Amino acid sequence: MMSTKNRVKVAILGASGYSGIEAVRLLAFHPFVELAVLTSEHYVGREVAQVYRHLAGLDLPAFEEMRPDLIRGRAEIVLSCLPEHAGTEAIRELIGQGVRVIDFSADFRLKDHEVYKTTYGREHPAPLVARQAAYGLTEFHRSEIREARLVANPGCYPTGALLGMLPLISRDLVDPASIIIDAKSGTTGARRSPQLEQLFAEVNDNFRPYKVGNHRHVPEIEQEIAATLGREVAVMFVPHLLPINRGILTSIFLRPRSGTTAEDIRAAFESAYAKARFIRLLAHGEFPELKNVRATNFCEIAFVLNRRSQTLVVLTAIDNLGKGAAGQAIQNLNVMLGFDEAAGLLYPAPVP
């Protein structure tokens, strides 16, 4: 194992939220990095273990205030887990300092700033910086990510959806005019902040759709499909809230091109993911389960081509905090720094 002094120093901004603390948990055991700076709005000055006792016993810096000038020289790469808008200024400043950044927010994912404005209701806060951002869906953008100063880490829903369809769209195996996505997420997809509708008694023993057809992740999904396809598409997206902490299971319904066979589909996935360390393409008859990816960076994928109804369904499972956030960010960090892409990310899910 690399000695501590040679490790790459990493800062995490907003490290006390759900995705931030998951990044801490994962990076604390990463063989090639050192957690040098952790910032938190609510817990400045407190030791991590005072707030998150499951991380007791690890050698971690205390939470500090988020001030880009204080990070200068203390970290080569920054993971920003700050919410939309909140981190933009800091990211701009850090990039200016030559620090590389992986941003968990949606700020730098959308290329088209008109779409950004429509979706988020304001002008893009940093359009010049945005131009430099690589979209961090690792399996499809490795070479840009490797060189990028700024990586826009994908949304959790887009990750689950895009991994299930980009290989089919790029091979023209399905009709992109008829994409329907029915997704189900655990509650940590929302921020760790007090909200009535996130109380235990409101979520437990319940299941409900929300923002049907107009979730903010739709433009992100459509942008990546369009980039693959070379033209605009419109998808139908229905998210739901599961009574579960972690995980997103996504059904993607697609109309296969006439003549498309199950073998074609399998071949497309196998080809696209031949070197993908975190994709589990399941055997015929197996289906994804959230438990198998919990607390990991893995993505399970299965599909069924239903001849009778002329419909293909692709099913994917990820952990929204893993491949949907912190896991993928670390996978991107590994790519950016030239490490083994799977470094620190192979520990299996605790089942049951």
Next chain:
Amino acid sequence: MMSTKNRVKVAILGASGYSGIEAVRLLAFHPFVELAVLTSEHYVGREVAQVYRHLAGLDLPAFEEMRPDLIRGRAEIVLSCLPEHAGTEAIRELIGQGVRVIDFSADFRLKDHEVYKTTYGREHPAPLVARQAAYGLTEFHRSEIREARLVANPGCYPTGALLGMLPLISRDLVDPASIIIDAKSGTTGARRSPQLEQLFAEVNDNFRPYKVGNHRHVPEIEQEIAATLGREVAVMFVPHLLPINRGILTSIFLRPRSGTTAEDIRAAFESAYAKARFIRLLAHGEFPELKNVRATNFCEIAFVLNRRSQTLVVLTAIDNLGKGAAGQAIQNLNVMLGFDEAAGLLYPAPVP
């Protein structure tokens, strides 16, 4: 309230399973019936409250052996909660005795015995009796149910799916060639029997699809659509297992006919359900939630017509043991016996 001696005597076969005991719980407070006979394979001779203490203090007969000859003269109407095939012979005999029957199994739901054979892997056990069966989706078959000697109570998934689309199909507002159903069910949709995959630790903290595209409820859904439409259709159906006891939430994705407006859709639902006591058509922007229908016979329905993707999604929520089984059976019993259709069924869900 009706005095006990004038009440209609009811027998429940297989009363100790999940749907059977729910029928007991509901009928114990029904104003016009008396529970006269309860049978159980596993608990013969035991008082109900010895097995199900939540029913202690009620005046209920003990569980007894299921023998049609012993029911003669003791019940005018029978709810059979026995599994497929297990109750067929008894039902034939009871009908022969002039007893009316509401059957919870799939035995008498499929009109086409070739489809039955393909689906269940054997010849239909009682084709002559089957001819007399009314399909018990109350909102659409009241007049046949009123006269029927035998009512085939619908499956839980078909109930959630059909209530969300039949009004649209009958008005030709959607293209029936493109029906996609993504459904999520609580665990009591499966029988109360020891199975590894139903253990708490296998289901909790997990979510998974199963029988993708080939669930046994597909032919039942297709049959009812075809009966409405006048021609065959094929639907894509993906069921999932929720970590929750009760409830089915269904997304139905439909391609609207060119020119179909949201007003058309709302009008179709309002017209179809003008007199429906258990359908809650939600306002624009509201979505179904399982908690609101738990332990009730209600069905919540909402829809979103997404112009961009040319897709309509209808969302429905029912309790699989309520409107999906025992609740609808009692609704049918009320219709058969000329009672107020909602008698005994209006007590609201316990929320939270």
Next chain:
Amino acid sequence: MMSTKNRVKVAILGASGYSGIEAVRLLAFHPFVELAVLTSEHYVGREVAQVYRHLAGLDLPAFEEMRPDLIRGRAEIVLSCLPEHAGTEAIRELIGQGVRVIDFSADFRLKDHEVYKTTYGREHPAPLVARQAAYGLTEFHRSEIREARLVANPGCYPTGALLGMLPLISRDLVDPASIIIDAKSGTTGARRSPQLEQLFAEVNDNFRPYKVGNHRHVPEIEQEIAATLGREVAVMFVPHLLPINRGILTSIFLRPRSGTTAEDIRAAFESAYAKARFIRLLAHGEFPELKNVRATNFCEIAFVLNRRSQTLVVLTAIDNLGKGAAGQAIQNLNVMLGFDEAAGLLYPAPVP
């Protein structure tokens, strides 16, 4: 059933919280009362069904502002579900108007205002009114409750604890110097307000004790034991938070008096609860389960006298929103108004 015009008019203050809305749900089907006024801080002017859709279809007044002067003449009896201190002034005014009140808060439970001050950190807000309050543990205070202008509805933990031991203490079967209570509650024991520690992801898949040895319900428990015993006692009380919506399961560990037999204990319970409609004293070998009392006013009680360790454990199960709050309040209302004590309260738990 009583015609609407003869029904007793009831107001509920704070009707949109967890215990308030449970009182609404239960009283909406009560045969002898009419819900005339519902107040809510957050939802003034909104229909109940807009906030709580599970109550759609019932004939309920809209939520209104809490103003005692507006209640005058509109209700004979008031259930106040307002938090500690928030309702005191209103209750004083209502009592002055001759309206009878059942208060869910802790304000009028403690007889000793020094204890109140120590426990709640301020002077008692209405000591003169407090003198008129009956302690609403129905099974032990029926005659005072019947006459009371003000009933202090017991806390949820005290209800679960006291029902399990008062019969034994009053017969001197146990040593009151050695009472240990280990209690486990669902999350609706806390108010319906946004708090980080009540978020789904913080409670789910977790279990934890809190306020060990110094919960505010301790003085209430000790007061009632002391009143039974005629002298002061100190109990050890450890509450826990269960990942469940409703229910409190309580273990009460007691040292039996030398010579006390299991028969003595059973006889004490049977005698104390001979006429108690909501107490289920379980048979030897049976143990309470939360599911059996969910959404009801029932309390299950069992005990084991362990000779080897010279220890008696009594186990009780209640629903914290039922017998622990709204259910018991309605039981008290029934007593106060001379109704059948069980009116509106016999509907069984939905199991599973």
Next chain:
Amino acid sequence: MMSTKNRVKVAILGASGYSGIEAVRLLAFHPFVELAVLTSEHYVGREVAQVYRHLAGLDLPAFEEMRPDLIRGRAEIVLSCLPEHAGTEAIRELIGQGVRVIDFSADFRLKDHEVYKTTYGREHPAPLVARQAAYGLTEFHRSEIREARLVANPGCYPTGALLGMLPLISRDLVDPASIIIDAKSGTTGARRSPQLEQLFAEVNDNFRPYKVGNHRHVPEIEQEIAATLGREVAVMFVPHLLPINRGILTSIFLRPRSGTTAEDIRAAFESAYAKARFIRLLAHGEFPELKNVRATNFCEIAFVLNRRSQTLVVLTAIDNLGKGAAGQAIQNLNVMLGFDEAAGLLYPAPVP
């Protein structure tokens, strides 16, 4: 990291049950061992990843039949996760072959074979072998474990209870005549086998005590207290079933010796656990939570000395599959083989 060829070869018998597969998951990432043999009754011939997909991608042997003769020469140390009685013969044979064994069952925990007979209803199956067994509560028996040919890995409930009281008993800070234990366990404490009472719908939304006062773990707890104390004791033990997969939270109520202070108690724990890597003694005001130890070998301990009631409560949290089974077994393996005691066991809990 050690190269593969120098690693110690380990066999796991009954590797497909809940504790067995957890041992596989943990050992797959252990730096000094190699999983050489995995047996399973139900899955002979199947790859681990076919049954447990969360372990896909790891280099693991397929499940094979459990035959001690086939293990000869292939493993230096064996973890037996077979149930009581089922593994006795194999263990005897393996020990005879010079293989060291860590047994997860209760077979070799009880020193007194009369107690064994009373508890398990039959003669001890291998009394001679039993004499060689060390009791594997690592923190208290390191030196015996280091030399042992056979380690009886403690029960999950005894682990949670004993870690919370042995330091106090050995220093005579509490009265051993008054020990009360109230424990709450997740469902994986029971075997992975189809049982009605373990179905999701029976456990979810429920909480219940069971085997009150007569659980089979009582003699094991009493034996270890007696060994510490030098005389017999009788404890009162009440276990409960939590609607959670993993974890045991234990309340231990003790009567402090006159004069015992909170400082004495803290000092006793600090002294006993000065070198314990997996014990987290919490600060005053902090309490154990199951989430913090989930999927780990850690044990959280806190205590409250309540002067008013003269009662001390110690609260402990472990994962029943971690410190309560597979984790502790690997900790013992590390001790037996002279490895760092924490090797392979430091990865933190996934929270939330």
